Amino acid sequence: MFRPLPFFIGLRYTRAKRRNHFISFISLISMLGLTLGVMVMILVLSVMNGFDRELRTRILGMVPHATINGYDPIEDWQQLSERVQEHPRVIGAAPFIQLQGMLTHDGNVAPVLVNGIIPESESDVSIIDQHMQAGSLDALEDGGFGIVVGELVARRFGVGVGDRLTFVLPEASVTPAGVFPRLKRFEIKGIFKVGAELDGSLGLIHAHDAARLKRWLPGQMQGLRIQLDDLFLAPQVSWDLTGQLPGDYYAQDWTRTHGNLFAAIRMEKTMISLLLVLIVAVAAFNIISTLVMVVTDKKADIAILRTLGASPLKIMGIFMVQGSVIGVIGTVAGCILGVLAALNVSGLVALLERLFGVQFLSSDVYFISYLPSQLIWSDVVTICTTALGLSFLATLYPAWRASRTDPAEALRYD
Known part of the structure; x- marks a missing residue:
């Protein structure tokens, strides 16, 4: 050869x-x-x-890819959700109300970001139901004032499902006895574990309970959380949506909250x-x-x-x-x-x-x-x-x- x-x-x-x-x-x-x-x-x-x-x-399975927020409480969020899901890149939308405050139990205090959600819509924008260690999201009921917390929060306070935590809002109530912070007792309905800081800084309650804490009407919402088929298109899609939707809205996306990570x-x-x-x-x-x-x-x-x-x-x-x-x-x-x-x-x-x-x-x-x-x-x-x-x-x-x-x-x- x-x-x-x-x-x-x-x-x-x-x-x-x-x-x-x-x-x-x-x-x-x-x-x-x-x-x-x-x-x-x-x-x-x-x-x-x-x-x-x-x-x-x-992380981004728990954090919304983008949010559409109203400057005022949104009355008809169902109609807004239908309009948003007409976009070809949007695969899910769910309403939310966001609260910041502190959780306390037996003298221990931890800062927390509380999201008010509709439990039956949460799976459209989040994977939390796949990471529940105890209890379930379905246990969150309108008027029940239940809360789902992360595993780190539960471990820090030494609590489990059925125990109670006190949520302290950064607002003051003026009474004849003086000025006191606003407090609300919540019963733990579930514990999740997804990892990182979310297990120690995130809590979930029913959206109507969150509306009551904000002194809104039960049907009013702060905005919509959106799930996309391509998370890297979140800035562009959220910008397009705010330009197309009737009304006064502003958008945020994950690149502003977790982009540095x-x-x-x-x-x-x-x-x-x-x-x-x-x-x-x-x-x-x-x-x-x-x-x-x-x-x-x-x-x-x-x-x-x-x-x-x-x-x-x-x-x-x-x-x-x-x-x-x-x-x-x-x-x-x-x-x-x-x-x-x-x-x-x-x-x-x-x-x-x-x-x-x-x-x-x-x-x-x-x-x-x-x-x-x-x-x-x-x-x-x-x-x-x-x-x-x-x-x-x-x-x-x-x-x-x-x-x-x-x-x-x-x-x-x-």
Whole structure:
């Protein structure tokens, strides 16, 4: 079978047992370094993608993608909801009333953001019903003054379903006995756990009870929370809705309330990617030192090939093939190991936690208690392409040096 001379000799040099074992060792180190660099890059980016996915599904599953708010209490929110859901990007809408204050119990105090909701509409814009640890949203009834709190709030106060908490509003009531803060007792109807600060700062009550606390009529609402099919379009969609709706409304979206969290995740992913690319580059450019030593070791062979008629371009091709083989083998091996590691890292970490009796991600500190991983094939392709490109570039200088070898000078002392 016909094979071009550069491929034949380049592959033969790669497979051959060299007299200089140190060169063989350096070649192996270059290959292993490239393998580890590619593997670690795929694994780390998959873990970063997993954290990004968990933040998006959990945090933004509880936080509305956008809200349409009225400057005055909204009377007919049902009609407004129908108009909003006519937009092709809107997949759900639910009314809300928002209150800020403090929860107290047995002398302990915690700040809280209370959302007044309609329980039967909440699943259209929130995933909270999927993360209830005790009780249910359906237990919130009009006039019952029940509350659903996060797991951190329940743990801080040492309370459970059926216990009572006092909600303190930042308003004062003037009575003949003096000025007192406004207080209301609520019975805990459920406890949820989604992670992060939401478990310690969010409470849910019935919207009609919230209206009574604001001294509104029971049917009046503050606005609508909106769920979109693409959360990254929230600023544009909310702006479009306020321009199309009759009446005086203003919009808010998640990029104003939680955008800094996702910006930080993206910045971390970008910086980590840059650092890992540098690691891969160091491993790839080890091929330079390997080929330089090979060229020095093979000067006599190069001179003989030149005297037999091999052109400088063919000599250059021989060493480019040899360096590229090292890069291809290291990249392919790293890709396979990285993909396997990314697909199994969650189970492996869970196994280590059971074996050693430790928990690497405590739910008391982090918003999840396991190591998430999401393998994105476009990342794998980009990483492998980058590694192969750097490996190929690393072969150019040593191969060029080999092509410039003078046969007479190389054979003078042999």
